[in-house]
Amino acid sequence: MSITYLEAIREAQAHALRDDPRVFIYGQDVGAFGGAFKATKNLAREFPGRVLDSPISEDAMVGLAVGAAIEGLRPIIEMQFADFSTVGFNQIVNQAATLFWRTQVSCPITVRLPFGGTSGSGPFHSQSLEAIYAHYPGLIVLTPATVEDAYSMLLAAVAIDDPVIFCEHKLLYYHLKSEKLPSEALPVGKARIAREGRDLTIVTYSAMVHEALAAAAELATEGWEIEVVDLRSIKPLDTDTVIASVARTGRLLCVGEAWPWGGVTAEVVARVTAEGYGLLDAPPQRLNAKDTPVPYHPNLWAAHRPTSRSVAAAARNLLRT
Amino acid sequence: MLHTVSGPGSAGHVGSTAAAPLVAYRIMLRARLLDDKFAALSRAGKIHGGVFLGRGQEALSVAVGVSLDKSDVFAPLIRDAAGRLAFGEPLIDAVRTYLGSALGPMRGRDGNVHRGYPREGLLPMISHLGAMVSVVNGVLFARRMKGITGCVGVACLGEGATSTGAFHEALNQAAVEKLPLILVVANNQFAYSTPNSRQFACASLADKAVGYGVESHSVDGTDFAGCLETLSSAVNRARTGHGPQLVVANLLRLCGHGEHDDAHYIPTEIKNSPLGRDCLKVAEKFLLEHNYVGADMFIGWRNEAIREIEAAVAQVLREAAPDPFAEEWTAISSKYLMEGHAS
Ligand SMILES: Cc1ncc(C[n+]2csc(CCOP(=O)(O)OP(=O)(O)O)c2C)c(N)n1
Numbered sequence: 001m002s003i004t005y006l007e008a009i010r011e012a013q014a015h016a017l018r019d020d021p022r023v024f025i026y027g028q029d030v031g032a033f034g035g036a037f038k039a040t041k042n043l044a045r046e047f048p049g050r051v052l053d054s055p056i057s058e059d060a061m062v063g064l065a066v067g068a069a070i071e072g073l074r075p076i077i078e079m080q081f082a083d084f085s086t087v088g089f090n091q092i093v094n095q096a097a098t099l100f101w102r103t104q105v106s107c108p109i110t111v112r113l114p115f116g117g118t119s120g121s122g123p124f125h126s127q128s129l130e131a132i133y134a135h136y137p138g139l140i141v142l143t144p145a146t147v148e149d150a151y152s153m154l155l156a157a158v159a160i161d162d163p164v165i166f167c168e169h170k171l172l173y174y175h176l177k178s179e180k181l182p183s184e185a186l187p188v189g190k191a192r193i194a195r196e197g198r199d200l201t202i203v204t205y206s207a208m209v210h211e212a213l214a215a216a217a218e219l220a221t222e223g224w225e226i227e228v229v230d231l232r233s234i235k236p237l238d239t240d241t242v243i244a245s246v247a248r249t250g251r252l253l254c255v256g257e258a259w260p261w262g263g264v265t266a267e268v269v270a271r272v273t274a275e276g277y278g279l280l281d282a283p284p285q286r287l288n289a290k291d292t293p294v295p296y297h298p299n300l301w302a303a304h305r306p307t308s309r310s311v312a313a314a315a316r317n318l319l320r321t
Numbered sequence: 322m323l324h325t326v327s328g329p330g331s332a333g334h335v336g337s338t339a340a341a342p343l344v345a346y347r348i349m350l351r352a353r354l355l356d357d358k359f360a361a362l363s364r365a366g367k368i369h370g371g372v373f374l375g376r377g378q379e380a381l382s383v384a385v386g387v388s389l390d391k392s393d394v395f396a397p398l399i400r401d402a403a404g405r406l407a408f409g410e411p412l413i414d415a416v417r418t419y420l421g422s423a424l425g426p427m428r429g430r431d432g433n434v435h436r437g438y439p440r441e442g443l444l445p446m447i448s449h450l451g452a453m454v455s456v457v458n459g460v461l462f463a464r465r466m467k468g469i470t471g472c473v474g475v476a477c478l479g480e481g482a483t484s485t486g487a488f489h490e491a492l493n494q495a496a497v498e499k500l501p502l503i504l505v506v507a508n509n510q511f512a513y514s515t516p517n518s519r520q521f522a523c524a525s526l527a528d529k530a531v532g533y534g535v536e537s538h539s540v541d542g543t544d545f546a547g548c549l550e551t552l553s554s555a556v557n558r559a560r561t562g563h564g565p566q567l568v569v570a571n572l573l574r575l576c577g578h579g580e581h582d583d584a585h586y587i588p589t590e591i592k593n594s595p596l597g598r599d600c601l602k603v604a605e606k607f608l609l610e611h612n613y614v615g616a617d618m619f620i621g622w623r624n625e626a627i628r629e630i631e632a633a634v635a636q637v638l639r640e641a642a643p644d645p646f647a648e649e650w651t652a653i654s655s656k657y658l659m660e661g662h663a664s
Pocket residue numbers: 399400448449450478479480481482483485507509511512513578
């Protein structure tokens with residue numbers, strides 16, 4: 001039997017609903033229909049009254065979740081696509097994210113964002129918004145890259161007493177498979193060495209972990225040993241693991257699918273430069289999507305985002321300097 | 322679907338007990354005098370940041386507060402000093418929050434009208450207009466899920482906030498979920514300086530209720546007895562399972578948007594119209610005419626309130642200010658997830 005990244009997300013929600021009576025799911029089409037991606041398939045039937053369709057009102061969906069959290073419940077909000085979370089942005093960053101700091105009452109809500117590009121999805125169903133949420137104090141931002149992490153980190157997210165932005169990559173939903181669900185996991189906030197190497201460190205997260213691993217495999221045939229760090233969590237960001245890796249390799253390439261201005265890759269470069277300048281044998285580099293909306297056509301889309309080929313090319317350049 | 326428009330309020334139907342109008346009046350008076358004190362402290366440079374008063378809106382606000390039980394939910398807005406006191410917020414909370422005392426509910430982290438105790442049903446507003454309504458929905462939704470029945474929730478707004486997307490989303494959401502929400506709109510004719518003609522195009526904001534499928538109540542917000550009656554019946558409708566209630570009160574704010582604003586944009590004709598009546602004076606007249614009280618009582622109550630307010634201010638002025646070196650400087654409750662704490 002094998003389980004996909006999407007099924008892991010469904011299983012984690014089933015598990016949370018089963019184990020914790022405070023959990024409920026609220027989002028567009030999540031009820032009898034099972035969600036646009038089927039991440040809540042059959043859950044409304046298994047857990048009557050706890051998996052509920054919402055109107056198309058992202059602001060009110062998050063506001064309701066905050067009110068329910070104040071009452072001690074643990075809502076999971078499904079955004080149909082991460083892109084539409086911008087309509088609920090105010091409630092996330094100003095209501096949920098400030099509640100604990102202002103009142104000492106914690107706000108345990110999980111907002112699931114199906115995010116990232118897939119071919120043919122175009123400008124409004126492809127966005128990567130993790131950096132925007134990470135910018136705000138008061139939020140935890142998680143970006144699982146594996147089936148195991150999708151499962152264990154979603155369970156962790158529901159248990160965390162603060163608002164969690166759970167970024168699940170749509171490209172991984174169906175393709176990524178694992179034999180079984182994990183029984184234990186790295187703690188949230190700890191990065192993972194996805195591949196060991198000594199010549200160059202690629203720091204990345206979510207779907208780009210797989211592009212980086214493919215690039216590393218390609219470069220291995222040329223004799224290079226590339227280390228790949230999967231951040232897992234954008235906020236908090238595990239600077240220690242990143243710097244320890246750079247200490248081993250002396251070279252840093254940060255790869256992200258989000259837009260280039262600011263963002264996670266810039267943050268990692270800034271931290272490594274500030275705290276580990278002496279460890280670097282070459283200027284740290286970043287590779288991101290292009291600075292345009294995400295294009296629709298597969299030819300354009302494939303050139304817009306980093307791929308294993310462009311990652312390998314960037315790594316080769318850096319290895320030569 | 323019920324849509325009521327109240328005429329002048331009468332005696333007899335105001336509040337649950339004979340003393341209810343007196344209780345309400347005394348709270349209005351305390352709120353008015355508290356606001357006056359904040360205005361004075363502001364002029365004396367003792368308050369950091371904005372000062373937002375509810376002058377002219379006390380009748381509506383107090384009517385909200387006295388219609389609620391302690392176990393209900395209340396999301397007041399900027400002009401609700403009276404409603405807060407009536408709901409049970411200690412007067413000293415307002416003073417501590419305005420003066421930034423470390424002992425206040427917000428401990429200097431937030432100020433002025435941003436204060437409350439979420440777990441006790443008094444939701445601390447964020448500035449973003451319209452944003453509190455769906456939070457009230459969430460509390461009511463969760464209580465229903467937990468099997469708690471019989472409670473209601475109020476969200477207060479100005480007419481300007483009815484133009485936000487958040488207002489629309491939340492009222493629709495409450496209607497879909499049939500939540501016991503009472504949405505109280507103080508139509509004070511101006512949103513900061515913007516007149517109603519630039520804010521909405523319907524004849525009455527209460528007309529919006531039809532589109533959402535909720536009941537509505539319109540009232541003269543300067544009419545003390547009318548406000549008590551209307552709020553009591555709207556709250557009762559929500560409590561007895563008739564779904565969300567939209568209350569629209571027409572009135573005028575008898576002050577600037579904040580104390581920095583002289584409200585020069587409010588035309589004299591409006592000020593001199595019935596909308597510009599002072600609800601506190603209207604209340605006094607009502608109480609006298611209906612023999613609730615003799616005129617000699619008012620001055621005693623006023624002096625008592627002033628003593629209470631002066632004592633609170635004197636106490637808070639001696640309290641410690643927040644200490645930046647004692648701050649934790651983290652916005653999350655899960656300390657193990659603080660940046661730099663990964664291990
Ligand atoms: C979403 C949002 N936009 C703008 C503001 C700035 N602002 C604060 S109060 C105010 C006017 C509010 O008018 P109204 O809702 O009618 O309430 P009133 O002040 O008249 O009581 C504005 C524009 C805000 N707080 N929130």
